[in-house]
Amino acid sequence: MTDKIRNQTVLITGASSGIGYVTALELARRGARLGLAARREDRLESLARSVAECGAQAFACRTDVRERSQVERFVQMALERFQTVDVLINNAGYGIRARIEDTTPEEYLDLLQVNLLGTVYGIHAVLPAMKRQKRGHIINVSSVAGKRAMPQSGAYSSTKFAVNGMSEALRVELKPYGVRVSTVLPVSTATEFFDVAGRKSGKPAKPVGPIQSSEKVARAIVRCIERPRPEVFCFPPSRALAVLNNLAPGLVDRIAARFMTMH
Ligand SMILES: NC(=O)c1ccc[n+]([C@@H]2O[C@H](COP(=O)([O-])OP(=O)(O)OC[C@H]3O[C@@H](n4cnc5c(N)ncnc54)[C@H](OP(=O)(O)O)[C@@H]3O)[C@@H](O)[C@H]2O)c1
Numbered sequence: 001m002t003d004k005i006r007n008q009t010v011l012i013t014g015a016s017s018g019i020g021y022v023t024a025l026e027l028a029r030r031g032a033r034l035g036l037a038a039r040r041e042d043r044l045e046s047l048a049r050s051v052a053e054c055g056a057q058a059f060a061c062r063t064d065v066r067e068r069s070q071v072e073r074f075v076q077m078a079l080e081r082f083q084t085v086d087v088l089i090n091n092a093g094y095g096i097r098a099r100i101e102d103t104t105p106e107e108y109l110d111l112l113q114v115n116l117l118g119t120v121y122g123i124h125a126v127l128p129a130m131k132r133q134k135r136g137h138i139i140n141v142s143s144v145a146g147k148r149a150m151p152q153s154g155a156y157s158s159t160k161f162a163v164n165g166m167s168e169a170l171r172v173e174l175k176p177y178g179v180r181v182s183t184v185l186p187v188s189t190a191t192e193f194f195d196v197a198g199r200k201s202g203k204p205a206k207p208v209g210p211i212q213s214s215e216k217v218a219r220a221i222v223r224c225i226e227r228p229r230p231e232v233f234c235f236p237p238s239r240a241l242a243v244l245n246n247l248a249p250g251l252v253d254r255i256a257a258r259f260m261t262m263h
Pocket of ligand 1: 013191193
């Protein structure tokens, strides 16, 4: 374990559960100073107390990432409290389980607002400070579903493809300023994600393919802060899916169709 994270200010959106929550605890154990954002304030407050028990500092900020002003306020609070913003983890997000033809424009819009625009708002809010500091690291929690879409999750995948595309451009744009950009690409992860997707879609949403723990994803995020990478496949074999899809998308279609009849 390196000491690189001690006293770094790390902001995490979607910190009230799952990957964001566990990542906050991993970073607290390494002495990071944390800003925690999500809508469920009670959960954030209880996480902030757990962080304090680890001997680290944290503040909680009720934030709906669809609201630009709320994201800006979150970043402002971090600057007032810690003076720097070293790492932003854009992690807030959700999915739905529905065919494209059954996804309403309103559902599509809300997914885009949370998964894509929420991320963009965070980036816009931290960039002045990161450029001033001449260093920083933006980590966008995307998904392997942003490399290859599967039936019943096309709308969600579209938002993650968008996050990946935006991140690729941003990575090159920000290099001269010393600001790194990484995308983290988990496979199915055991969190509340599928409960939320089920509730929003009115039908059960089950994970497809290999399932990893949020601890595993959190450790991959921590390693990415210690050693920044453009892309992090949290379950390394999933990189093969992205490569195969580039080479033979029709073959992956056939595999996906078989998979979906089994689920
Ligand atoms: N679980 C998976 O299988 C999986 C796989 C690949 C990628 N991912 C990605 O990983 C990220 C974290 O998901 P998770 O698996 O940890 O799911 P989760 O346990 O459901 O956590 C999602 C987090 O996002 C927050 N959030 C949702 N909408 C928000 C909004 N409008 N404003 C602010 N915060 C919001 C939630 O907090 P509040 O409800 O309190 O606001 C919660 O803290 C997401 O971007 C997801 O797409 C998940």
